Amino acid sequence: MTIAGMSVIEILEGQGRGEFTPEEALQAHLDKIEGEDVGAFLRLCPKTSSGPGLLQGVPVALGDEICMEGVETTAGSRILTGFVPPYQAALVGKLQGAGAALVGKTNLTEFGMSFDMDDAVFQRTQNPWRPGTNPGGAAGGAAAAVAAGQAAAAVAADTGGDVRIPASFCGLVGFVPTYGRVSRYGVIQHAPSLTQVGLLARQVGDIALLLEVLAGEDPQDATTLPGTLSDLLAQAVEPKPLRIGIAPDIYRSFAGGDVCQAAANVWQRAAEELGWELVEVDLPWLELAQIARRLIAAAESSSTLARYDGVRYGYRAEDAQDMRELFSRTRAEGFGEVVKGEMLLGTYILGDKAHYEAYYLQALRARSVVSKSLQDLWGEVDFVLTPTTPELPGKRQAPPEIFTGPSNLAGLPAISLPCGLVDGLPVGVQLVAPAGEEGRLLRAAHVLERMIGFASSRNGGGQGA
Amino acid sequence: MPVTKEEMKRIGEIIYLDLTDEESVRFADLLNPVLEKADELLDGLREEPLRHISQLRNRLREDEVGIPLPKEKVLANAAETQDGCFRVPRILED
Numbered sequence: 267m268t269i270a271g272m273s274v275i276e277i278l279e280g281q282g283r284g285e286f287t288p289e290e291a292l293q294a295h296l297d298k299i300e301g302e303d304v305g306a307f308l309r310l311c312p313k314t315s316s317g318p319g320l321l322q323g324v325p326v327a328l329g330d331e332i333c334m335e336g337v338e339t340t341a342g343s344r345i346l347t348g349f350v351p352p353y354q355a356a357l358v359g360k361l362q363g364a365g366a367a368l369v370g371k372t373n374l375t376e377f378g379m380s381f382d383m384d385d386a387v388f389q390r391t392q393n394p395w396r397p398g399t400n401p402g403g404a405a406g407g408a409a410a411a412v413a414a415g416q417a418a419a420a421v422a423a424d425t426g427g428d429v430r431i432p433a434s435f436c437g438l439v440g441f442v443p444t445y446g447r448v449s450r451y452g453v454i455q456h457a458p459s460l461t462q463v464g465l466l467a468r469q470v471g472d473i474a475l476l477l478e479v480l481a482g483e484d485p486q487d488a489t490t491l492p493g494t495l496s497d498l499l500a501q502a503v504e505p506k507p508l509r510i511g512i513a514p515d516i517y518r519s520f521a522g523g524d525v526c527q528a529a530a531n532v533w534q535r536a537a538e539e540l541g542w543e544l545v546e547v548d549l550p551w552l553e554l555a556q557i558a559r560r561l562i563a564a565a566e567s568s569s570t571l572a573r574y575d576g577v578r579y580g581y582r583a584e585d586a587q588d589m590r591e592l593f594s595r596t597r598a599e600g601f602g603e604v605v606k607g608e609m610l611l612g613t614y615i616l617g618d619k620a621h622y623e624a625y626y627l628q629a630l631r632a633r634s635v636v637s638k639s640l641q642d643l644w645g646e647v648d649f650v651l652t653p654t655t656p657e658l659p660g661k662r663q664a665p666p667e668i669f670t671g672p673s674n675l676a677g678l679p680a681i682s683l684p685c686g687l688v689d690g691l692p693v694g695v696q697l698v699a700p701a702g703e704e705g706r707l708l709r710a711a712h713v714l715e716r717m718i719g720f721a722s723s724r725n726g727g728g729q730g731a
Numbered sequence: 732m733p734v735t736k737e738e739m740k741r742i743g744e745i746i747y748l749d750l751t752d753e754e755s756v757r758f759a760d761l762l763n764p765v766l767e768k769a770d771e772l773l774d775g776l777r778e779e780p781l782r783h784i785s786q787l788r789n790r791l792r793e794d795e796v797g798i799p800l801p802k803e804k805v806l807a808n809a810a811e812t813q814d815g816c817f818r819v820p821r822i823l824e825d
Contacts (some may be wrong), residue, residue: 352804445784459783485792489785554772561769568746575747577817582810588820593747606748607761613742614734614762625766628773630780637781677784 269294271415274324274472281323288315288323291418292367295325299369299416304401305391306411310370311337319365320479326361327411329422330371331378333452334358341454342374342387342404345600346580355452356484357421357463364479369417373407376602377456378428379567380404381666387602393436393659395691400659402432402666405464409436412466419467419476423450425457426559427654427670429464430682434654434694437684437720439711441465441473444701445677446491448477449484456570456608457563460674470712473681474498477704491702498705499712508710510536511547511647520552520664521656524688529653529695532685532718536651539717545647551636552668558632559671561615565626567605568612574600637676644700649710654682654694669696679704681711684720692720734759734766 269291272280277291286294292314299307308330315323328334331341333351340346361368375385383391383406393401394414401410408420409432422429424442433440441464448463455461465476481495512533517526536542576582576596583595601609615625643650656664665671673680678701682694697714699707736755739762743750750758802815811818 349808352800352808485790488790557765557769557772560765572746576810577819578805579808586820589822590747592820594749597746597748601748607758609746609748610739610742610758611762611765613746614738614766617742617745625769625773627780628769628776630782631776631778632773633784634778634781635776637784638778675784 268415270298272418273468274321274418274475275469277324277418278322288365288367291323292325292369295369295416295418298414302394302414302416304394304397304410304414304416305389306372306407306414306416307370308340308342308373308388308407309338311368312370313362313368315365315367316362317365319363320475321361322365323367324365324418325367325369327369327372327408327417327420328358329374329405329408329420331374331423331454332358332371332421333454334368334371337371339371339454340388341377343376343601343605344387344581345574345597346454347600348581349579351452353452356449356486357480358452360480360482361421366479369411372405372411372420372422374422374428375404375406376605377454377567377571378404378423378425379456379563379608380604381427381431382662383432385602385604393691395437399691400435402435402655402659404428405466406432408466409433409438409440412436412438412468419465419472421476421480422464422466423453423455423461424464424674425455425460425563426674427667429466430654430670430680430694430696431666433466433682434684435659435692437692438466438468439470439473439684439715440654440682440694441477442673442680443477443481443704444491444679446487446489447679447704448480449482449487449490451484451486457566458570459566460559460563462674462677470681470683470708470715471499474708477708495704498708502705502709507541507543508649509543509545509647511545511643511650513547513549513652516549516552517653520668521653522658522661525653525655525657525693528686528688528693529651532695532714533651535717536714540713547643547647547650549639549650551632551639552672554632555636555672555675556665556668558629558636559667559675561611561625561629562633562675564608564612565616565629566612567608568616571601571605571609576600633675636672640672640676640678640698648699649707650698652696652698654696658688658691658693673698677701679707681707683711683715683718685718686720733763
């Protein structure tokens with residue numbers, strides 16, 4: 267096996283056996299970028315490993331919404347063209363402190379506001395499994411980079427499925443921790459109450475290592491959770507068979523037959539081979555959650571994106587005669603259509619008392635409904651298992667975030683695992699866990715991953731092996 | 732009640748996003764189905780609004796003098812600067 271295409275753990279083991287050095291590992295991934303252009307990276311900024319640590323010599327890619335001091339950071343938007351952060355995201359320091367090598371900044375849809383990489387502003391990103399096919403978004407560049415063997419892992423923001431959706435489309439593991447587990451300081455976000463720092467890698471063990479490095483309280487992010495995480499995959503004996511919540515009828519009402527079948531195969535095998543107990547649950551609020559998440563994200567965007575005015579950083583319209591013209595032309599020329607639409611929606615629903623009460627306040631009530639319903643479910647089941655996406659790439663019948671958005675609304679950890687191929691393209695299943703249960707979630711996902719055996723069925727088409 | 736072209740234009744002005752007539756119509760057409768769906772699904776909910784998922788309290792710290800970002804680093808990102816300040820179009824009459 268070549269170095270580019272190895273998992274995080276394989277790279278660590280290879281270095282441990284003296285088969286290659288951290289510098290050779292980084293170079294192998296840079297060579298892969300040179301050799302196979304999938305449009306994953308907006309810019310390369312290779313930084314070699316700074317020394318020993320849990321991730322020594324592991325090449326990691328960063329979504330371009332993550333600030334690196336001295337490296338242009340655009341969050342996929344023209345309005346941030348030329349912005350060179352004078353400070354570093356907290357998570358970048360943690361990665362480097364653990365010895366990771368950094369590869370570059372990956373493409374995303376503008377401010378991560380669309381799940382469709384065709385909406386990306388700067389360049390098209392290909393799904394390495396099938397060039398010409400959408401890798402999913404918003405973190406499509408990050409997923410394409412890992413799937414193509416151009417980075418061993420990637421870190422990117424997830425506000426409704428932005429990491430898990432492309433993970434599903436690109437045959438990877440995509441993970442979001444409990445809200446606040448990883449510092450968002452220095453991560454450019456459009457909807458801070460929904461954003462969790464997400465991780466992409468080839469296998470669950472890689473995710474566990476990354477999370478151990480990144481988790482922890484940060485005085486610069488008041489929402490971070492206290493405490494650290496360690497030995498996440500250490501075997502703890504479950505006192506009884508895991509209970510898995512499934513809602514087959516509801517899944518079928520949103521998802522394609524092939525995608526539903528792929529998920530059903532997983533839970534049926536889990537029941538037969540692992541002894542997991544299947545519990546049919548009701549998730550009647552999926553559509554409610556989808557619209558509530560959309561409105562809350564739009565409302566927050568109308569505030570978070572107000573700062574982009576051409577004065578202090580980023581794009582600035584030329585030859586404006588007064589401040590009003592400077593602001594309005596800068597924003598009209600700098601923002602893309604998707605972002606403008608979301609800001610208009612957000613401002614509309616916050617714009618007067620009647621709209622606020624009819625839309626924003628009601629969306630917050632819906633958030634309460636979803637959060638409480640999930641809270642109640644944890645009395646009946648250990649995890650909820652869903653398809654990750656309702657459809658294969660390129661199909662647009664159902665909202666792509668229908669299954670992934672609720673965990674952002676409720677701040678819960680969730681993981682997408684590749685579970686098979688449909689028409690030659692990967693599909694994923696998602697496990698959602700109670701808040702704070704990342705360890706149990708990753709251990710269950712690890713067991714499920716071994717049962718599925720997707721990693722061993724990886725082919726050359728996009729896996730870089 | 733659907734959003735009108737005029738309403739869309741007014742909303743655009745609030746956020747310094749001047750829209751042409753054609754854009755106002757296009758964005759109104761984009762937003763109206765979302766709002767219709769929201770009307771259908773959200774109406775009648777009575778639960779207490781969940782404003783933020785985090786149950787953590789605000790953290791406080793001592794108000795101590797520290798070293799801010801270096802001024803030159805901050806100004807380096809601006810399109811125009813003058814005398815150590817951001818330069819913008821004139822805001823006062825002669």
